[in-house]
Amino acid sequence: MKKENSAPTMKDVAREAGVALGTVSKVVNGLPVGDSYKARVEEAIKKLNYQVNSYAQGLKANKTYTVALLIPNTRDPFFGLLAFHINLALLKRKYRMLLLCTDSDSAQEQEYITMAQQNKVDGIIGLTYNPNLIIEENTPFVSIDRSLGSKIPCVACDNFAGGQLAAEKLSDLGCKKVAFLRVGSSLNNEPNKRKAGFENGCLSRSLEYEMKIINDGESFEQFVDFLKEHMKDGRLEFDGIFCVTDGLAHFTYNQLLALGLRVPEDVQLIGFDGTRYFGTSEYICSTIVQPVPEMAEMCVELLLQESMTTKPPLVCLPVTYAYGGTTLEPKFEE
Amino acid sequence: MKKENSAPTMKDVAREAGVALGTVSKVVNGLPVGDSYKARVEEAIKKLNYQVNSYAQGLKANKTYTVALLIPNTRDPFFGLLAFHINLALLKRKYRMLLLCTDSDSAQEQEYITMAQQNKVDGIIGLTYNPNLIIEENTPFVSIDRSLGSKIPCVACDNFAGGQLAAEKLSDLGCKKVAFLRVGSSLNNEPNKRKAGFENGCLSRSLEYEMKIINDGESFEQFVDFLKEHMKDGRLEFDGIFCVTDGLAHFTYNQLLALGLRVPEDVQLIGFDGTRYFGTSEYICSTIVQPVPEMAEMCVELLLQESMTTKPPLVCLPVTYAYGGTTLEPKFEE
Numbered sequence: 001m002k003k004e005n006s007a008p009t010m011k012d013v014a015r016e017a018g019v020a021l022g023t024v025s026k027v028v029n030g031l032p033v034g035d036s037y038k039a040r041v042e043e044a045i046k047k048l049n050y051q052v053n054s055y056a057q058g059l060k061a062n063k064t065y066t067v068a069l070l071i072p073n074t075r076d077p078f079f080g081l082l083a084f085h086i087n088l089a090l091l092k093r094k095y096r097m098l099l100l101c102t103d104s105d106s107a108q109e110q111e112y113i114t115m116a117q118q119n120k121v122d123g124i125i126g127l128t129y130n131p132n133l134i135i136e137e138n139t140p141f142v143s144i145d146r147s148l149g150s151k152i153p154c155v156a157c158d159n160f161a162g163g164q165l166a167a168e169k170l171s172d173l174g175c176k177k178v179a180f181l182r183v184g185s186s187l188n189n190e191p192n193k194r195k196a197g198f199e200n201g202c203l204s205r206s207l208e209y210e211m212k213i214i215n216d217g218e219s220f221e222q223f224v225d226f227l228k229e230h231m232k233d234g235r236l237e238f239d240g241i242f243c244v245t246d247g248l249a250h251f252t253y254n255q256l257l258a259l260g261l262r263v264p265e266d267v268q269l270i271g272f273d274g275t276r277y278f279g280t281s282e283y284i285c286s287t288i289v290q291p292v293p294e295m296a297e298m299c300v301e302l303l304l305q306e307s308m309t310t311k312p313p314l315v316c317l318p319v320t321y322a323y324g325g326t327t328l329e330p331k332f333e334e
Numbered sequence: 335m336k337k338e339n340s341a342p343t344m345k346d347v348a349r350e351a352g353v354a355l356g357t358v359s360k361v362v363n364g365l366p367v368g369d370s371y372k373a374r375v376e377e378a379i380k381k382l383n384y385q386v387n388s389y390a391q392g393l394k395a396n397k398t399y400t401v402a403l404l405i406p407n408t409r410d411p412f413f414g415l416l417a418f419h420i421n422l423a424l425l426k427r428k429y430r431m432l433l434l435c436t437d438s439d440s441a442q443e444q445e446y447i448t449m450a451q452q453n454k455v456d457g458i459i460g461l462t463y464n465p466n467l468i469i470e471e472n473t474p475f476v477s478i479d480r481s482l483g484s485k486i487p488c489v490a491c492d493n494f495a496g497g498q499l500a501a502e503k504l505s506d507l508g509c510k511k512v513a514f515l516r517v518g519s520s521l522n523n524e525p526n527k528r529k530a531g532f533e534n535g536c537l538s539r540s541l542e543y544e545m546k547i548i549n550d551g552e553s554f555e556q557f558v559d560f561l562k563e564h565m566k567d568g569r570l571e572f573d574g575i576f577c578v579t580d581g582l583a584h585f586t587y588n589q590l591l592a593l594g595l596r597v598p599e600d601v602q603l604i605g606f607d608g609t610r611y612f613g614t615s616e617y618i619c620s621t622i623v624q625p626v627p628e629m630a631e632m633c634v635e636l637l638l639q640e641s642m643t644t645k646p647p648l649v650c651l652p653v654t655y656a657y658g659g660t661t662l663e664p665k666f667e668e
Contacts, residue, residue, distance in 0.1 A: 073418045074418045074421070075418045076414075099433040247612045275612070277618075278581040279410045279411065
């Protein structure tokens with residue numbers, strides 16, 4: 001039974017509407033749900049007089065100067081770099097950072113969000129692939145790379161522009177027929193836009209292209225088969241390849257060598273992320289560089305900015321191209 | 335003025351003895367200091383009846399289930415991997431982890447140690463190069479790779495055995511004259527033992543060797559000069575090289591190629607750490623692998639084990655050799 005005088009919670013709304021908690025979460029955070037569900041939730045909110053703002057107010061009064069970072073791991077170089085810069089951005093502002101690597105246990109993510117809601121942390125920055133997160137309205141949360149609803153700011157690099165830039169670069173470097181290799185995600189995340197950007201770039205340059213897309217969790221061997229199918233008389237039909245990540249570009253590089261091809265002389269290769277050897281040394285491949293320090297700063301700014309009443313739902317920060325040995329060398333200063 | 339009834343602190347001891355706080359810290363933690371300093375500190379401790387155990391007792395009664403990790407950054411692959419596994423080991427035990435990347439600001443390290451002493455965290459795991467850390471007696475602290483005194487457990491891989499294994503491997507793989515390239519540290523840290531282990535291995539196999547050692551912060555160009563000085567008629571005088579880290583091995587690999595040498599046909603190359611492409615893919619070079627998950631578990635075990643009255647001052651965990659393309663391929667199962 002609900003205690004007297006206590007404000008209604010999202011759980012109460014779910015019970016009243018006869019829907020799952022996740023559905024209420026989606027409605028209050030502006031994510032799409034079926035019309036009939038939406039109507040039931042809105043009716044329940046009205047009936048119970050559910051106050052979506054109560055938490056944010058409570059948090060202001062009771063600061064912990066602690067922020068939680070949810071990230072799959074710090075072993076992957078992109079995640080490790082991101083965690084480092086978010087840590088620096090928080091420390092600069094005298095905030096402490098709790099790290100929760102979620103590779104092992106996605107239930108822990110939900111625990112951390114609950115902790116934020118109980119004011120044990122001032123907010124959360126999350127790069128999460130968990131499709132079932134429940135986030136109370138106005139829990140201070142900034143998402144990286146994936147939109148969790150129109151009311152939760154999402155910070156990403158400009159993935160569309162990055163895909164387009166890759167196509168334009170390959171065209172500028174003399175490629176006539178290119179391929180895009182991608183590991184797709186069923187989640188509606190920002191990196192998926194690399195594909196649309198790449199297609200757009202190819203079309204604008206009248207550059208012929210093919211795509212090979214596999215799903216998350218499927219074997220990279222499908223890419224090997226794709227490459228083999230496009231070999232003719234010891235030559236590859238493509239003279240340029242854009243891979244959706246540097247990790248995939250590195251894998252592809254090894255496959256191309258195994259097929260007896262030279263990189264970049266026979267095939268030019270561009271990855272995405274800006275991964276460097278040992279974090280600070282040269283680029284592992286020619287790549288579209290994500291502006292990680294700027295993304296980290298933006299996450300922290302948006303999270304801690306209390307006076308901002310309307311936060312931007314999506315912030316895309318500019319990417320750059322970097323030469324990393326797998327494309328022809330630039331002839332001029334660029 | 336000291337308040338009545340409050341227990342004497344390390345600061346009081348320093349004032350009484352007329353020495354710096356760091357000196358008192360060294361004495362209570364069993365680090366070497368000059369005899370006269372030691373005598374003065376011990377006299378002051380006796381006179382003030384300074385109780386070195388007070389903190390540890392306080393901590394037991396007032397748990398936060400939070401541990402701080404001090405680490406230079408999570409951008410370097412070894413640090414990123416270590417942070418990830420320490421995070422997993424703590425989460426498994428329902429502890430939260432504060433991350434403090436200290437690359438930017440070593441003063442922050444001291445702040446975190448003070449926080450631990452004020453019971454805001456239950457303990458600290460630290461991989462630190464700060465030579466002036468002040469750690470109160472019995473602050474729960476586990477150090478990685480560097481001894482901070484006989485009363486603070488230090489966890490490392492078996493660096494001596496790793497150096498020896500590298501020499502033995504190069505010998506087994508047919509090398510006749512080898513080189514050791516090292517970036518030395520003035521701190522008395524565990525990775526320094528790689529050198530002694532390597533020399534020992536060379537001597538036991540009657541393997542001829544030379545060493546090139548530069549100091550932290552000096553330019554890697556000195557290694558390039560060293561290699562050039564040992565070129566004769568387009569051949570290098572060494573047929574094997576052991577580098578103190580994978581990062582240096584990667585650098586050296588590129589230099590050898592630039593000199594027109596083939597790796598591993600002309601020169602075999604072994605690094606140290608066990609760095610993999612993208613954290614989980616293949617090894618970047620043939621390498622001595624640090625047992626990072628086991629090191630992380632050991633750090634957490636030693637930190638949280640309260641019933642253990644005498645903690646081991648140094649724990650060295652076994653290393654292994656891994657083939658990573660820069661040595662001749664193993665002919666048999668090893």
